[in-house]
Amino acid sequence: MVDDSPLLLVLELSGIFVFAISGGLVGVRKKLDIFGVLVLAGSTGLGGGFLRDVLIDATPPAALADWRYLLVPVAAGAITFVFHPALGRMERLVNIFDAAGLGLFCVTGALKAVEYGLGPVPAALLGMVTGIGGGMVRDLLAGRVPVVFSSELYATPALAGAAWAVFAHHQDWSQAWVALPGVAICFGWRVLAILRNWRAPVPSGPASV
Amino acid sequence: MVDDSPLLLVLELSGIFVFAISGGLVGVRKKLDIFGVLVLAGSTGLGGGFLRDVLIDATPPAALADWRYLLVPVAAGAITFVFHPALGRMERLVNIFDAAGLGLFCVTGALKAVEYGLGPVPAALLGMVTGIGGGMVRDLLAGRVPVVFSSELYATPALAGAAWAVFAHHQDWSQAWVALPGVAICFGWRVLAILRNWRAPVPSGPASV
Amino acid sequence: MVDDSPLLLVLELSGIFVFAISGGLVGVRKKLDIFGVLVLAGSTGLGGGFLRDVLIDATPPAALADWRYLLVPVAAGAITFVFHPALGRMERLVNIFDAAGLGLFCVTGALKAVEYGLGPVPAALLGMVTGIGGGMVRDLLAGRVPVVFSSELYATPALAGAAWAVFAHHQDWSQAWVALPGVAICFGWRVLAILRNWRAPVPSGPASV
Numbered sequence: 001m002v003d004d005s006p007l008l009l010v011l012e013l014s015g016i017f018v019f020a021i022s023g024g025l026v027g028v029r030k031k032l033d034i035f036g037v038l039v040l041a042g043s044t045g046l047g048g049g050f051l052r053d054v055l056i057d058a059t060p061p062a063a064l065a066d067w068r069y070l071l072v073p074v075a076a077g078a079i080t081f082v083f084h085p086a087l088g089r090m091e092r093l094v095n096i097f098d099a100a101g102l103g104l105f106c107v108t109g110a111l112k113a114v115e116y117g118l119g120p121v122p123a124a125l126l127g128m129v130t131g132i133g134g135g136m137v138r139d140l141l142a143g144r145v146p147v148v149f150s151s152e153l154y155a156t157p158a159l160a161g162a163a164w165a166v167f168a169h170h171q172d173w174s175q176a177w178v179a180l181p182g183v184a185i186c187f188g189w190r191v192l193a194i195l196r197n198w199r200a201p202v203p204s205g206p207a208s209v
Numbered sequence: 210m211v212d213d214s215p216l217l218l219v220l221e222l223s224g225i226f227v228f229a230i231s232g233g234l235v236g237v238r239k240k241l242d243i244f245g246v247l248v249l250a251g252s253t254g255l256g257g258g259f260l261r262d263v264l265i266d267a268t269p270p271a272a273l274a275d276w277r278y279l280l281v282p283v284a285a286g287a288i289t290f291v292f293h294p295a296l297g298r299m300e301r302l303v304n305i306f307d308a309a310g311l312g313l314f315c316v317t318g319a320l321k322a323v324e325y326g327l328g329p330v331p332a333a334l335l336g337m338v339t340g341i342g343g344g345m346v347r348d349l350l351a352g353r354v355p356v357v358f359s360s361e362l363y364a365t366p367a368l369a370g371a372a373w374a375v376f377a378h379h380q381d382w383s384q385a386w387v388a389l390p391g392v393a394i395c396f397g398w399r400v401l402a403i404l405r406n407w408r409a410p411v412p413s414g415p416a417s418v
Numbered sequence: 419m420v421d422d423s424p425l426l427l428v429l430e431l432s433g434i435f436v437f438a439i440s441g442g443l444v445g446v447r448k449k450l451d452i453f454g455v456l457v458l459a460g461s462t463g464l465g466g467g468f469l470r471d472v473l474i475d476a477t478p479p480a481a482l483a484d485w486r487y488l489l490v491p492v493a494a495g496a497i498t499f500v501f502h503p504a505l506g507r508m509e510r511l512v513n514i515f516d517a518a519g520l521g522l523f524c525v526t527g528a529l530k531a532v533e534y535g536l537g538p539v540p541a542a543l544l545g546m547v548t549g550i551g552g553g554m555v556r557d558l559l560a561g562r563v564p565v566v567f568s569s570e571l572y573a574t575p576a577l578a579g580a581a582w583a584v585f586a587h588h589q590d591w592s593q594a595w596v597a598l599p600g601v602a603i604c605f606g607w608r609v610l611a612i613l614r615n616w617r618a619p620v621p622s623g624p625a626s627v
Contacts, residue, residue, distance in 0.1 A: 027358070028418045032495040033409035034360025035365060050264075055468075057477035059266035065332040085414055136559075142285040145561040149445070149454025156453060200451035205503055207447040230562070238625040242618035244574060245567030259473070268475035273540040294623055352563040
């Protein structure tokens, strides 16, 4: 969305695709019907970008102006509906692709926020929101506390990648230097977190009631 | 909202009224207080239009610019608060009226999205969102997975009605030909689903964990 | 936001701070990790203003344009993460400060809505939403039905304070007469509700199923 290169488009649609599969799998496990699975797939694939676009007033969201952004999550949802047993068994692989989507979205989300005039701190936060927002919407619709809040190290890598992109953009570095290390930081950190089962710290001591 | 005819206004307000009653009944069953019942009634009556208006940037939403759109769901909520035993017994009748509201909202929602420059596919989707969004907001606020995802054939009729309206509009047909068959398709299909207990397909086979 | 006086800024940031602490405490009790606690703190502190700004199209929301609005809830969340046992024991005191935040937000929220051209009834409602929205977002993210719907007399005081502000503003009274009684009405009523354990009425009779 920050660039019209065909490569970026393919990457973005791939990110939406894997996010949508993770949403569809949650729908299947919650025993939703075909419509519920498609909506969860679509919300997970597009939710982060929607949240960002509504907050920075880039409405209507890009996904509503370009049919390819709608077709991809619908296709992913339909594929999940039919092939969920196989996809569920490959979930670790899906998670690796999901990490790639996260890396891409946090960077493109942050740069779009910069383009719309936000300062560096809000832009980095919106980059993170673009990456994690789809999963949060998925979990809210599926009636569970967002897994990003407690079960996984997911948001911090996204914030780090977004922060790099904003920082490098403000140094006027080349687009490759803005984007690639940002994606790599987020992707690498997230993959390590998956492989080594890293978690974020939890409060110490019992909670008062 | 696509037309200032008094008939359309009455129809829209009637749709908001029955949607709001369905929301108020959920609030009563969840043992909420008067405020909770009124908020659930209001969210159910107006939520779909709010979602649409925020996404197409038609802000402030129509319901905030015209006090009649606020008065109707508040009145419906108060009536439900007091007369919930009788209304609960008539729920099948409420559901038939709800189907009429769904038919109306999916058509007016789709046409408003077209008016704001959206393409045919997003416009049809936003029509569906206008119809089903209120019920989704109601269920999220009431702490349950939206029933539209699993228990009822509800969204597909709305999408079909909205798609008709967008299609007919692009053929430049008369307003009657745009609106009436769209409402009829959605209403008829939904009423049949209620009477015959139709469901959407669910995934086959056990979900992997 | 309706005035650039340093006093108002300090009051607003204080309100955000106590709201954020209440959000952080919920996060600790739900056993979320540091990120979840920070997000709940931030959503509770800023959620009401975000909802209002998106609905009246004052985007990007003020909190995204001024880093102080972001720093305060993050600091409150971090403090809660570390000192939650002590804060949890002082919850009654936190609730009194929360009532002050509620009084302030319902008034500033209503006046901002008036400034953006909304009529008196929607402006008063948006003032209430500004006050209670953060807590509603907190509860949705934490997976529970908003407490404002059933457990506490919380929304009515906010609506009363907002209604006063809108009414006094339309009389062209001085800023002090617009703001101070509005804050006092909401704060006093809410504190009485806490001390005397007042509740809003609930539906009578069993709910039909």
